[in-house]
Amino acid sequence: MKRITSARISQLLFLVLFLVLFINTEYRGRDEINGAVNAFFRADPLVAAAYLLAAKAFTWLLLPAVLLLVATALLGRFFCGWICPLGTILDLLGGRFRRRGAPSLFTGNAKYWVLLPLLGAALAGINLAGLLDPLAILVRGLAFSLHPLLGDTTRGAWVGLYRVLGEGRDLLAPGYALIRDHVLPFRETAYPLAFLSALILAGVIGLEGCESRCWCRRLCPLGTLLGLAARFSPFNRRPEKLCADCRACSGLCPTSFDREILQKEECIFCMECAVRCPSARVRFLPGSPLAGEGPLLPQRRVLLGGVIGGLLAARFFRFRDPAAQARVLRPPGVRDEGAFLAACVRCGECMKVCLRSALYPAVLQSGVEGLYTPVLIPRLGYCEYNCTLCGQVCPTGAIPNLPVPAKKREVIGKAVFDRNHCLPFAKKINCIVCEEHCPIPAKAIRSRRVLDTDDQGRQVELLVPYVVDELCNGCGICENVCPVEGKAGIEVFAVKDRTPLREFQGPVPVEKGGDPYG
Amino acid sequence: MERRTFLKLVGLSSLFAEGAFRRLFAAPQPTVAVARGKDYARTTRSALALLGGMKRFVKPGDVVVLKPNMGWDRTPAQAANTHPLVVRALAEEALAAGAKRVKVFDRTCNDERRCYVQSGISDALKGMKGVELKFIENERFRRVPIKGAVLPAWELYDEALSADVFINVPVAKHHGLSRLTLGLKNVMGVMGGNRGSIHRHLDDALADINSVLKSHLTVIDATRILTDHGPQGGSPADVKVMDTVIASTDIVAADAYATTLFGLKPEDIPVTVAAHKRGLGEMNLKRVRIVTA
Ligand code: SF4
Ligand code: SF4
Numbered sequence: 001m002k003r004i005t006s007a008r009i010s011q012l013l014f015l016v017l018f019l020v021l022f023i024n025t026e027y028r029g030r031d032e033i034n035g036a037v038n039a040f041f042r043a044d045p046l047v048a049a050a051y052l053l054a055a056k057a058f059t060w061l062l063l064p065a066v067l068l069l070v071a072t073a074l075l076g077r078f079f080c081g082w083i084c085p086l087g088t089i090l091d092l093l094g095g096r097f098r099r100r101g102a103p104s105l106f107t108g109n110a111k112y113w114v115l116l117p118l119l120g121a122a123l124a125g126i127n128l129a130g131l132l133d134p135l136a137i138l139v140r141g142l143a144f145s146l147h148p149l150l151g152d153t154t155r156g157a158w159v160g161l162y163r164v165l166g167e168g169r170d171l172l173a174p175g176y177a178l179i180r181d182h183v184l185p186f187r188e189t190a191y192p193l194a195f196l197s198a199l200i201l202a203g204v205i206g207l208e209g210c211e212s213r214c215w216c217r218r219l220c221p222l223g224t225l226l227g228l229a230a231r232f233s234p235f236n237r238r239p240e241k242l243c244a245d246c247r248a249c250s251g252l253c254p255t256s257f258d259r260e261i262l263q264k265e266e267c268i269f270c271m272e273c274a275v276r277c278p279s280a281r282v283r284f285l286p287g288s289p290l291a292g293e294g295p296l297l298p299q300r301r302v303l304l305g306g307v308i309g310g311l312l313a314a315r316f317f318r319f320r321d322p323a324a325q326a327r328v329l330r331p332p333g334v335r336d337e338g339a340f341l342a343a344c345v346r347c348g349e350c351m352k353v354c355l356r357s358a359l360y361p362a363v364l365q366s367g368v369e370g371l372y373t374p375v376l377i378p379r380l381g382y383c384e385y386n387c388t389l390c391g392q393v394c395p396t397g398a399i400p401n402l403p404v405p406a407k408k409r410e411v412i413g414k415a416v417f418d419r420n421h422c423l424p425f426a427k428k429i430n431c432i433v434c435e436e437h438c439p440i441p442a443k444a445i446r447s448r449r450v451l452d453t454d455d456q457g458r459q460v461e462l463l464v465p466y467v468v469d470e471l472c473n474g475c476g477i478c479e480n481v482c483p484v485e486g487k488a489g490i491e492v493f494a495v496k497d498r499t500p501l502r503e504f505q506g507p508v509p510v511e512k513g514g515d516p517y518g
Numbered sequence: 519m520e521r522r523t524f525l526k527l528v529g530l531s532s533l534f535a536e537g538a539f540r541r542l543f544a545a546p547q548p549t550v551a552v553a554r555g556k557d558y559a560r561t562t563r564s565a566l567a568l569l570g571g572m573k574r575f576v577k578p579g580d581v582v583v584l585k586p587n588m589g590w591d592r593t594p595a596q597a598a599n600t601h602p603l604v605v606r607a608l609a610e611e612a613l614a615a616g617a618k619r620v621k622v623f624d625r626t627c628n629d630e631r632r633c634y635v636q637s638g639i640s641d642a643l644k645g646m647k648g649v650e651l652k653f654i655e656n657e658r659f660r661r662v663p664i665k666g667a668v669l670p671a672w673e674l675y676d677e678a679l680s681a682d683v684f685i686n687v688p689v690a691k692h693h694g695l696s697r698l699t700l701g702l703k704n705v706m707g708v709m710g711g712n713r714g715s716i717h718r719h720l721d722d723a724l725a726d727i728n729s730v731l732k733s734h735l736t737v738i739d740a741t742r743i744l745t746d747h748g749p750q751g752g753s754p755a756d757v758k759v760m761d762t763v764i765a766s767t768d769i770v771a772a773d774a775y776a777t778t779l780f781g782l783k784p785e786d787i788p789v790t791v792a793a794h795k796r797g798l799g800e801m802n803l804k805r806v807r808i809v810t811a
Contacts, residue, residue, distance in 0.1 A: 029631065162657045432694050437750075463694070
């Protein structure tokens with residue numbers, strides 16, 4: 001990055017925009033989120049393609065992606081050289097590496113062996129595209145690893161200051177509040193797959209050690225898809241080959257001049273060659289579309305093999321452990337597991353935004369096919385009754401964006417008491433912390449007044465809780481706050497039938513025995 | 519008197535007969551001020567005035583803590599949190615009395631950011647110089663020896679402990695276990711740790727906490743009360759508008775009076791009884807001077 005070109009400026013602006021949106025994918029004192037990184041995902045043609053194939057439906061949410069694809073077919077793969085924040089990061093860091101040259105494994109058809117199985121799996125209803133989507137890799141790396149790391153370290157220092165200064169630290173509090181409110185994640189959350197997410201991101205960056213933009217040209221499924229569209233672009237570079245008297249392009253071009261002729265599907269329109277050509281010969285001019293070297297599509301063998309591989313993989317990874325499955329709680333509004341797996345691109349947005357850090361990437365609890373999809377873990381965080389943020393940021397509508405009253409009635413699961421742990425049952429001790437926290441105005445947890453004898457033979461008046469299934473939306477706050485250590489006395493389990501609760505019309509009559517003194 | 523010495527004295531004196539203690543400290547007769555009116559800021563001020571005004575409690579340069587109940591992601595109309603106008607009026611009065619800083623916080627049950635916003639308190643205090651609305655920071659909980667009836671020690675919030683004046687500002691509402699939640703229960707908001715676990719002997723545990731964290735002034739917001747499905751309610755059918763603010767230096771007396779707004783008697787509330795037995799205040803309303811405006 002020596003010379004400032006329009007492409008460079010655009011790259012930096014989009015990177016800043018991306019980071020600002022990323023940080024603002026968080027509750028900021030208002031029920032609605034104004035801008036979230038999901039804007040990038042909505043413009044992501046790979047996300048759109050996978051969604052179309054998997055859900056076999058269209059959603060207007062993804063219209064920007066279609067527009068970007070059309071623009072790419074007209075102008076070429078400018079997204080990669082002007083917009084993609086991961087590409088910008090690679091350009092910023094790439095200069096630090098000593099290039100060793102592309103590993104032979106990645107040359108040739110490798111990129112199709114990445115893209116096609118993803119699309120094949122999507123056809124089988126499993127939307128794995130996000131696993132290797134560059135934006136998703138970046139968001140997950142930030143959301144699960146780097147951003148929490150930044151939060152923990154800063155907060156650690158802040159706590160350390162308290163140990164040293166005590167309340168004297170208050171002098172610095174306004175400064176810290178500024179950082180906390182505008183830069184750090186609000187909660188200290190440890191995510192599963194944090195290491196893997198960081199590793200994948202680091203791996204992509206590490207490929208810069210082979211050649212510049214190695215990931216972008218050799219593997220990135222979004223880039224490959226855009227490259228296919230770019231072949232239709234009528235814009236062609238002139239001269240299209242290296243000039244025999246100069247050949248400077250081969251050193252300037254970050255992607256496509258390792259052969260004699262420009263690889264149209266790899267050119268990212270960074271304009272380095274045009275700006276720096278010693279004899280100012282380079283122009284990008286309208287001409288015939290479909291020009292360029294090589295066939296449009298990879299050989300049939302690759303095409304078929306890739307797609308079939310994906311289809312098969314989607315079948316082979318279906319196994320699910322029933323015990324783990326019982327605890328796979330999806331975000332509010334998700335009613336059907338199959339439809340969810342087809343629509344979720346595993347971008348990590350919902351988990352980033354979740355107010356109570358209730359959502360975590362699935363490791364294996366929903367099978368290999370569910371890797372990185374969001375699951376709610378009530379013991380770590382519950383779904384806040386009045387919150388609708390995850391539905392607002394989900395780029396594909398896998399989590400529907402519902403108005404607050406509708407979301408409150410969506411069923412995540414159903415709470416069940418465990419009499420071996422719940423204090424009134426197991427220890428004959430009054431508690432009802434769960435009832436107290438249940439957000440349903442008519443109370444999905446209630447209690448009966450029961451006279452009982454405790455283990456010392458004393459008469460006790462106990463409030464014995466029970467769940468009203470018709471009112472429970474499975475938000476998980478009961479399990480979250482249950483004071484029993486370790487395993488909670490009440491737990492939320494997944495249910496197949498997630499028909500929303502009936503509309504509340506005023507308070508549902510409470511069984512009067514529920515009042516201990518009345 | 520230093521809080522610590524005071525506490526020691528309280529501890530020592532509880533060794534005496536409870537009656538003797540009460541005569542020593544709460545003597546001769548605790549006062550409960552009750553003000554009514556639709557203008558909640560004014561009502562709050564009248565209640566204060568009946569007690570002799572904020573200047574009686576706050577000296578110039580003091581650090582004042584207001585501990586409202588803002589534990590729930592509910593709006594003011596839902597009566598689960600202290601009314602923002604009551605909190606604001608108290609903050610203004612404290613500043614007017616010369617307070618150096620007014621700190622407002624609560625350890626919330628729902629997401630703290632949403633609670634602070636939805637309760638209306640964040641908006642009400644916006645832009646007030648010298649007033650800090652702060653989130654709880656875990657490192658600030660300090661393990662305090664209590665040697666109480668059921669709690670040997672507990673983590674309490676340093677800013678509540680070190681305040682020159684601690685003003686307890688609960689909202690009066692129903693509670694499934696303690697029947698009502700008022701001033702004595704509101705101090706749960708400065709407890710750290712697994713506070714849900716004290717529910718097993720809630721009454722004694724709350725008396726324990728209140729014996730180490732003394733409320734210099736208790737202002738009960740009964741502008742509207744939650745009569746059922748507490749402590750968070752949510753249904754307007756459970757809310758009753760009372761337009762009342764109650765203030766007292768005797769937390770037990772304040773709670774005892776507030777109980778009557780629900781058509782209940784102070785002895786119906788086990789927490790009040792436990793605190794009274796512990797000598798934390800007077801629950802017999804016949805022995806309380808009730809002044810109204
Ligand atoms: S899971 Fe619940 S709390 Fe978390 S973002 Fe979604 S709606 Fe909000
Ligand atoms: S459900 Fe979450 S991870 Fe999946 S697409 Fe929506 S926001 Fe992204």
